[in-house]
Structure formats: structure tokens, C-alpha cells
Ligand code: HEC
């Protein structure tokens with residue numbers, strides 16, 4: 523027994539020395555031109571596929587992936603975050619990307635054989651030892667728009683449809699880029715910006731860029747523009763008239779309960795009622811407190827859920843809001859969303 527142990531120990535030392543030589547003396551050829559040793563690519567790819575199948579669980583709830591607003595938001599994000607590697611549907615990859623080891627598959631091929639929640643796992647987590655990056659924020663609900671887009675690609679989306687979906691409005695850069703998503707108020711998870719003050723908007727942009735406010739989509743967008751343009755963009759949006767979007771139709775009983783909550787004393791001396799900070803009808807509202815009147819209900823619901831769970835992040839004053847949301851339950855959130863969404867956008871100004 524002792525001899526067996528001694529032999530094993532000697533083998534371990536030898537293996538360590540051999541490994542040390544490969545690392546220390548540079549014996550392993552890292553040139554991507556040479557590719558992986560025969561069989562290694564197959565092992566890595568098979569490990570990847572089985573690893574995703576093991577880890578990606580079907581969630582209890584999934585958004586409606588055929589929702590055109592979700593597909594368009596996902597396509598617009600894809601256009602700046604993924605297209606450089608996977609190309610657009612029907613588009614040829616650049617020669618350099620096709621030479622990567624492992625190569626990013628063209629998107630029509632990359633989506634084959636995966637279920638939506640498996641695509642969600644891949645986009646959220648990325649793939650180790652390849653060029654595939656993870657989602658750039660500590661949050662995963664905002665990966666679903668990208669999955670909605672990938673599902674449309676699975677169903678055969680063509681290059682022309684992609685072009686229509688990601689077309690930018692006729693404005694100068696970088697404004698055109700922002701307006702692609704923030705333009706006509708049609709993408710439910712994208713807040714309109716023209717009801718907010720410039721100070722709040724600029725603070726939010728800095729927070730996305732600095733990573734203190736979690737959003738994979740805006741983390742990407744905020745770094746697409748030079749930092750010195752942020753103040754101008756914030757002032758431009760703040761100066762636009764509030765879009766005449768009709769108030770959203772919300773269930774009357776929820777709106778009433780929300781109205782009561784928004785005005786009610788919270789019973790906690792540290793936490794004033796929502797109205798004290800957000801209005802409505804509060805002319806002395808701080809320039810850093812957002813206007814909530816008329817924001818899209820799906821956006822409000824997502825944000826309040828994130829605040830309550832301590833995952834929203836934000837600027838220097840975010841602590842105030844975290845405290846205010848800590849004790850909300852799902853039914854409070856439904857009522858608060860219904861109330862603020864039902865207000866005409868201009869009431870908060
Ligand atoms: C820097 C290049 C790069 C970027 C950017 C990138 N990917 Fe990838 N992606 C890769 C590579 C390389 C692989 C292949 C990994 C492998 O086969 O081991 C991959 C794999 C995938 C797969 C799985 C494909 C398969 O073989 O089954 C999907 C789906 C995918 N990417 C989607 C996306 C989406 C969506 C985005 C944007 C949010 C994105 N990728 C951004 C490089 C990239």
C-alpha cells in the first residue's frame with residue numbers, strides 16, 4: 523500500500539513539473555491559426571451543449587415572445603451588441619470573425635436546436651473559453667427581448683425584415699441611435715424620456731455607463747456614444763414636448779387602491795409617501811426624482827420589482843427609493859403601476 527502511495531505521489535510531482543514546463547516555458551502553441559488539437563473542438567462543443575441542457579431550466583413564467591415590441595427591442599440591441607460577431611440574418615460574416623477559433627456561427631445557424639429558455643441561458647451566461655460574452659449586467663429579465671428576436675430568426679426572419687426592424691429615424695447621430703428605441707413610445711419596456719428633467723436623464727445615463735444601474739441593454743447603449751455627448755442628449759430629450767400618448771386603460775379598482783397608496787402616510791418616519799417625491803401635481807419635485815405619470819405599465823412593473831428586490835441600482839439618491847420600495851408586495855406594485863400608468867403624462871410636469 524505504501525509503495526502504491528509513493529508511486530502515485532511521484533507521478534503527481536512529474537505531472538506538475540510537466541504542466542509547469544508547458545506554462546512556464548511557453549511550450550503550448552496559442553496560435554489560433556493552428557486551431558485546437560484533433561478532437562478538442564468536438565469535446566469543447568459537446569461539453570458546451572450538454573452543459574446548457576443541464577443548467578437551463580424552463581422558467582415558471584416567460585413573456586410572450588411573439589410580441590412585436592419585444593422582438594424589435596431585441597433586434598435593436600442585437601444590432602450593436604451581437605451583429606459584429608454573428609452577422610445579421612442573411613448577411614455574410616466578416617472574414618476576421620469567420621476566422622475566430624471557435625468561430626461565432628452565423629445567427630441563423632447559432633439558434634438551431636435550442637429552446638427559448640436555453641437561448642436565454644446562453645445569452646445571459648456566455649460561453650467560457652470562446653469569444654461568446656455574458657450579459658453585461660447583474661440582471662437577466664432584460665435578456666428576454668433578445669430571446670424574442672432569436673426566436674423570430676428561428677422562424678426564418680429574412681434580411682429585409684431585419685433591415686426594417688432596425689432602421690434608424692432620419693436624425694443626426696448619435697440622436698438617431700437613441701430615437702431608434704426611445705422614439706415613438708411603442709416599445710413597452712423602453713421608457714419615454716421627454717417627460718423627465720435633464721438632471722435626472724443625465725444622472726441615469728452616467729449610472730448605466732458606470733454600471734451602478736443594472737440594464738444589459740442600456741449598458742451597451744450608453745457606451746455607444748462619447749461620454750461628452752450625454753449632457754446634450756439629456757437636455758435635448760428633456761426639452762421635447764411630452765408625446766400626446768392617450769393615458770393607458772387600467773382596471774378602476776387597482777387605480778383607486780394605487781391612488782390611496784401614493785398619497786398615504788407610510789407609517790415609517792424615514793419614508794414619505796410616493797407623492798412627496800414623484801407627484802403628481804408637485805411643482806417643487808427635485809430635479810433628480812423622475813416623473814412617473816403615464817410611463818408604460820410594463821416598464822413601471824419591471825422597475826418596481828427591481829427596486830423591491832434591491833437590484834435596480836441608480837445614482838447617488840437611489841438609497842431613498844430603495845427604502846421606499848422595500849416593503850411593497852406584488853399587489854401593492856400592481857396597484858401603484860395601475861395608478862401612475864393611468865395618469866396623463868403631462869400631470870407630472
Ligand atoms: C466577440 C464575438 C461574439 C459576440 C459579441 C457575441 N457572440 Fe455569440 N458566440 C460567439 C462564439 C465564438 C460562439 C461559439 C461558441 C462555441 O461554439 O463554443 C457563440 C455562440 C453563440 C450561440 C450558441 C451557438 C451554438 O453553437 O449553438 C448563441 C445563440 C449566441 N452566440 C448568441 C449571441 C447573441 C444573442 C449575442 C449578443 C447579445 C452574441 N452571441 C454576442 C461569439 C460572440
Ligand code: HEC
Nearest residue numbers: 598599699700703711712713723726737739740743747755
Ligand atoms: C436598444 C434599445 C435602446 C437604445 C438604442 C437606447 N435605449 Fe435608453 N433605454 C432602453 C431600455 C430598454 C431602457 C430601460 C432600461 C432599464 O430597465 O433600466 C432605457 C432607459 C433609458 C434611460 C432611463 C430613463 C428612466 O426613466 O429612468 C435613459 C436616460 C436612456 N435610456 C437614454 C438613452 C439615450 C440617451 C440613448 C442613446 C445614446 C439610448 N437611451 C439608447 C433602450 C434603449
Ligand code: HEC
Nearest residue numbers: 794795796799810811812825836837839840842843846858
Ligand atoms: C424620498 C423620495 C422617494 C420616495 C418616497 C419614493 N421615491 Fe421613487 N424614486 C426616487 C428617486 C430619487 C428615484 C431615482 C433614483 C435613481 O434612479 O437613482 C426614484 C425612482 C423611481 C422609479 C423609477 C422610474 C424610472 O423612470 O425608472 C419608480 C417606478 C418609482 N421611483 C416609484 C415609486 C413609488 C411607487 C413610490 C411609493 C411607494 C416611490 N417611488 C417613493 C425617490 C423616491
